[in-house]
Amino acid sequence: xxxxxxxxxxxxxxxxxxxxxxxxxxxxxxxxxxxxxxxxxxxxxxxxxxxxxxxxxxxxxxxxxxxxxxxxxxxxxxxxxxxxxxxxxxxxxxxxxxxxxxxxxxxxxxxxxxxxxxxxxxxxxxxxxxxxxxxxxxxxxxxxxxxxxxxxxxxxxxxxxxxxxxxxxxxxxxxxxxxxxxxxxxxxxxxxxxxxxxxxxxxxxxxxxxxxxxxxxxxxxxxxxxxxxxxxxxxxxxxxxxxxxxxxxxxxxxxxxxxxxxxxxxxxxxxxxxxxxxxxxxxxxxxxxxxxxxxxxxxxxxxxxxxxxxxxxxxxxxxxxxxxxxxxxxxxxxxxxxxxxxxxxxxxxxxxxxxxxxxxxxxxxxxxxxxxxxxxxxxxxxxxxxxxxxxxxxxxxxxxxxxxxxxxxxxxxxxxxxxxxxxxxxxxxxxxxxxxxxxxxxxxxxxxxxxxxxxxxxxxxxxxxxxxxxxxxxxxxxxxxxxxxxxxxxxxxxxxxxxxxxxxxxxxxxxxxxxxxxxxxxxxxxxxxxxxxxxxxxxxxxxxxxxxxxxxxxxxxxxxxxxxxxxxxxxxxxxxxxxxxxxxxxxxxxxxxxxxxxxxxxxxxxxxxxxxxxxxxxxxxxxxxxxxxxxxxxxxxxxxxxxxxxxxxxxxx
Numbered sequence: 001x002x003x004x005x006x007x008x009x010x011x012x013x014x015x016x017x018x019x020x021x022x023x024x025x026x027x028x029x030x031x032x033x034x035x036x037x038x039x040x041x042x043x044x045x046x047x048x049x050x051x052x053x054x055x056x057x058x059x060x061x062x063x064x065x066x067x068x069x070x071x072x073x074x075x076x077x078x079x080x081x082x083x084x085x086x087x088x089x090x091x092x093x094x095x096x097x098x099x100x101x102x103x104x105x106x107x108x109x110x111x112x113x114x115x116x117x118x119x120x121x122x123x124x125x126x127x128x129x130x131x132x133x134x135x136x137x138x139x140x141x142x143x144x145x146x147x148x149x150x151x152x153x154x155x156x157x158x159x160x161x162x163x164x165x166x167x168x169x170x171x172x173x174x175x176x177x178x179x180x181x182x183x184x185x186x187x188x189x190x191x192x193x194x195x196x197x198x199x200x201x202x203x204x205x206x207x208x209x210x211x212x213x214x215x216x217x218x219x220x221x222x223x224x225x226x227x228x229x230x231x232x233x234x235x236x237x238x239x240x241x242x243x244x245x246x247x248x249x250x251x252x253x254x255x256x257x258x259x260x261x262x263x264x265x266x267x268x269x270x271x272x273x274x275x276x277x278x279x280x281x282x283x284x285x286x287x288x289x290x291x292x293x294x295x296x297x298x299x300x301x302x303x304x305x306x307x308x309x310x311x312x313x314x315x316x317x318x319x320x321x322x323x324x325x326x327x328x329x330x331x332x333x334x335x336x337x338x339x340x341x342x343x344x345x346x347x348x349x350x351x352x353x354x355x356x357x358x359x360x361x362x363x364x365x366x367x368x369x370x371x372x373x374x375x376x377x378x379x380x381x382x383x384x385x386x387x388x389x390x391x392x393x394x395x396x397x398x399x400x401x402x403x404x405x406x407x408x409x410x411x412x413x414x415x416x417x418x419x420x421x422x423x424x425x426x427x428x429x430x431x432x433x434x435x436x437x438x439x440x441x442x443x444x445x446x447x448x449x450x451x452x453x454x455x456x457x458x459x460x461x462x463x464x465x466x467x468x469x470x471x472x473x474x475x476x477x478x479x480x481x482x483x484x485x486x487x488x489x490x491x492x493x494x495x496x497x498x499x500x501x502x503x504x505x506x507x508x509x510x511x512x513x514x515x516x517x518x519x520x521x522x523x524x525x526x527x528x529x530x531x532x533x534x535x536x537x538x539x540x541x542x543x544x545x546x547x548x549x550x551x552x553x554x555x556x557x558x559x560x561x562x563x564x565x566x567x568x569x570x571x572x573x574x575x576x577x578x579x580x581x582x583x584x585x586x587x588x589x590x591x592x593x594x595x596x597x598x599x600x601x602x603x604x605x606x607x608x609x610x611x612x613x614x615x616x617x618x619x620x621x622x623x624x625x626x627x628x629x630x631x632x633x634x635x636x637x638x639x640x641x642x643x644x645x646x647x648x649x650x651x652x653x
Contacts, residue, residue: 045263047289048325048477054260061171065155067183068170071190076158078228079194079219081115084154088145090114090138117141119157163193164200164207177205179245187233188240191216191223201332205244256294258329258339263287263475265342272488273479283487286478288323290316296589297326304581305331305563310571313340314582315458315473315560316590319465319553321492322473324455325590338566345437345451346564349542350409351549352426352448354464354506357402359429360417361502367509367628368615368636370399371416372644378419378443386443388415391543396521399642401615403628407512407524409541411447418446420647432497433463434470448542457551458560464506464538465553467599468498501602505629507553508599510538517612517626526550532584535596541580545570550583555597559587606632616640 045054065073077084083093113121120140144153163173173193174182185193195215196203205212220237223229229237263285267273273283293316301312316326329339338344360369373396377387388411395412396404405413418426423441430439437452439445459473471494479488512518514526514533525541535554542549547564548571563579564571601607609618612626615636630636 043264043267044284045260045289046284046286047291048287048323049291050286051291053289053291054256061169061175062159063169063171063182065151065158067181068155068158069183069185069190071187072158072170072182072185072193073154074228075187075190075194075219075223077115077154078223078226080118082226084115085150087114088142090117090141114141115157116144116153119153119160120144161197162200163196164204177244178242186237186240187220187229188216188237188242191219191237192242195219199335201335205242256298257333257337258341259287259289259294259324259327259475261337261339262324262327262329262342266475267479270476270479270488283482284480285476286480287475288318288321288325288477289475290325290590293586293590294326297328297586300582300585300589301328301331304578304585308578309565310563310575310578311336311340311566312579312582313344313454313562314586315341315454315558316586317458317462317473317558317560318556319462319471319558320555321490322459322462322471323477323490323492324458324473324475325557326586327475336566340562340566341454343453345453346547346562347450347544348448348452348457349544349547349549350411350414350448351457351540351542351551352430352446352450353406353409353414354510354540355429355433355435355460356414356418356421356426356446357406357509358464358498358502358506359421359425360402361505362499363421363425364634365402365417366615366630366634366636367401367403367505368610368630368640369402370615370640370642371405371413372396372642373398373400373405373410373412376412376416378415386415388412388444388447392522394522396613399644400613401610403509403512403615403626404518404520404613406509406540407515407518407612408522409513409525409543414446415443416644416647419443420643430460432470433460434472435460448544454560454562457549458558461551461553461560462558463498464503465555465558466494467500468496468503469494470497471495501605501631504599504601504605505631507538508629510540510552511536512612513539513541515612515626517624520613526580529580529584532588534588535591535594536598537587543576547571548576548579550579552583552587554591555599556594557587557590559583559590561586601629604632605629606635608635610636 044052047053159169159171161170162168163170163176165176167173167176170182170193173196174180174185177193178185178189192205192212195212198215202208203212203215217238220229220234224231224234267285297314297316301314305312310331312328312331314326314328315324317324327341329341330336357365375389375395377385379385390411391409400410400413402413404410423443423445426445427439427441435452435456437450437456439450442449455473459471462473463470471492474490476488477490478486480486513524514530515524516527516530518524519527526539529539537552537554539550539552542551546568547562549560549562551558551560553559561579561583563575563582607627607629609625610616610628611618611622612624612628615628616638617636618625
């Protein structure tokens with residue numbers, strides 16, 4: 001009895017607090033300045049050639065509700081928000097029902113967003129999965145409902161919703177799919193179009209007519225059940241043979257939307273842009289987008305990952321300016337708006353090693369510095385042990401050069417180098433090139449066990465590509481308001497943080513990953529890509545149980561590709577080929593027609609012909625030789641020591 005009384009009191013108190021919150025929220029919203037929803041999000045995005053490639057809420061084909069078929073209005077309300085005219089932005093009963101179903105089914109298959117909520121999201125918000133975005137969505141919903149009539153909200157929603165194939169708004173969609181005005185759509189056509197926004201890639205009739213038709217019939221059945229149409233109307237609509245005038249396209253990725261979202265996120269972070277401008281729109285945003293490179297990157301992702309569950313992210317960036325030329329945040333934007341290229345942090349594997357080896361060059365190592373390649377257990381002063389293994393458990397059981405270690409991506413060599421330099425050295429090096437993610441001070445850091453974002457890694461490698469100059473990755477070059485005033489311009493200033501002679505040496509060492517001169521007891525990690533390259537690239541791969549990376553660069557571009565699963569499930573052996581295939585296709589496409597301009601040695605750098613495996617000066621008995629580069633005065637000799645014996649602080653057994 002006491003429990004029931006307490007529960008009753010709690011329920012009453014909760015209801016009262018809820019009522020008070022709503023009264024206060026809606027009152028405050030009503031007294032706040034009126035949002036200009038017709039102009040909201042009217043952003044014009046331009047590529048690197050100042051060509052318009054996206055306009056926020058579609059083009060000028062805004063039509064009044066009176067010029068939209070009542071069939072569209074009927075199907076939209078019945079499908080998306082049947083209580084639209086009876087709530088103030090939130091359908092609380094629907095929310096409770098959805099929560100109940102999701103709890104029982106243990107997934108989030110049921111949504112409860114009203115038309116007003118969806119409109120608010122389309123107008124003002126990015127697509128991140130954060131509590132802040134949810135809160136903003138709620139507040140904008142309240143503001144819209146406080147200032148606008150239902151007629152205006154519905155009109156705005158129908159003029160901004162995504163109907164697939166780049167068609168935003170019902171008028172654009174009607175013209176694209178059926179070659180007619182929105183006011184002339186019949187019931188069958190209206191039901192087809194109403195079904196698309198839930199998932200444009202799945203329910204576009206030009207992509208998958210069978211799925212689109214099934215959803216149309218589901219919508220019509222719901223209308224019949226709710227007695228919004230008669231049985232005769234239902235039968236006629238279901239049987240109607242639809243004719244589409246839009247050019248039938250193959251299933252296409254909407255990955256360009258990831259780039260657009262990245263631009264909008266960056267825009268919101270610019271202190272030079274007042275919040276009022278973000279609300280009212282009308283801005284011209286000039287970006288670093290290379291539209292050709294973007295389309296090629298998307299096409300390569302689609303081709304390589306066809307019929308595959310694997311997710312991906314990819315970045316093409318100009319290392320000289322930091323401008324991001326192309327970006328893919330996932331395999332299909334319509335299925336997942338989560339931008340992995342920016343928001344995800346993954347274990348980077350051996351792509352961490354170039355930072356380690358640059359630090360080694362800075363601390364007296366050369367391309368010829370040798371450690372023994374052998375199974376090793378490291379024992380530390382606290383008696384802890386660490387036993388790393390090479391990826392394929394192949395060991396030379398002999399001294400090998402740094403160049404060979406890079407070629408094979410030797411883990412033993414990397415850990416020995418890491419411990420020799422001290423574990424702070426690699427962390428400090430990563431910070432110098434702009435990596436801000438948490439890095440664990442552990443022996444395995446050299447093998448990339450810490451998690452870093454794709455954009456951070458691209459920026460870090462850009463420092464090598466830019467011959468020691470650090471730049472900040474960015475998407476926006478300039479922002480101009482409606483009056484032509486420049487509100488913001490990117491500051492592409494460079495900061496010299498690395499030695500250009502050493503970055504030259506490192507870049508040449510990273511060509512060893514596909515150089516046949518290093519074939520010995522093992523194979524270079526990317527040897528299968530050599531025949532596909534028309535330009536010279538510095539290249540490093542990274543492999544963990546759950547992640548696969550390829551990062552490469554030259555003077556013109558940094559190209560990064562990651563593949564893995566969002567749920568961190570292990571990759572199968574065959575799945576390690578996808579990242580490299582996307583990488584080689586995309587960087588070769590980007591470099592097509594461009595001169596192969598490789599780095600030139602500085603005056604204090606000298607080339608020496610050596611045995612690539614041992615790093616010793618070449619002799620007449622060597623069957624394979626390789627030109628390697630050294631700071632003058634550090635050239636190898638036949639008597640250089642093996643560095644194992646110098647590992648005094650962390651003894652090996």
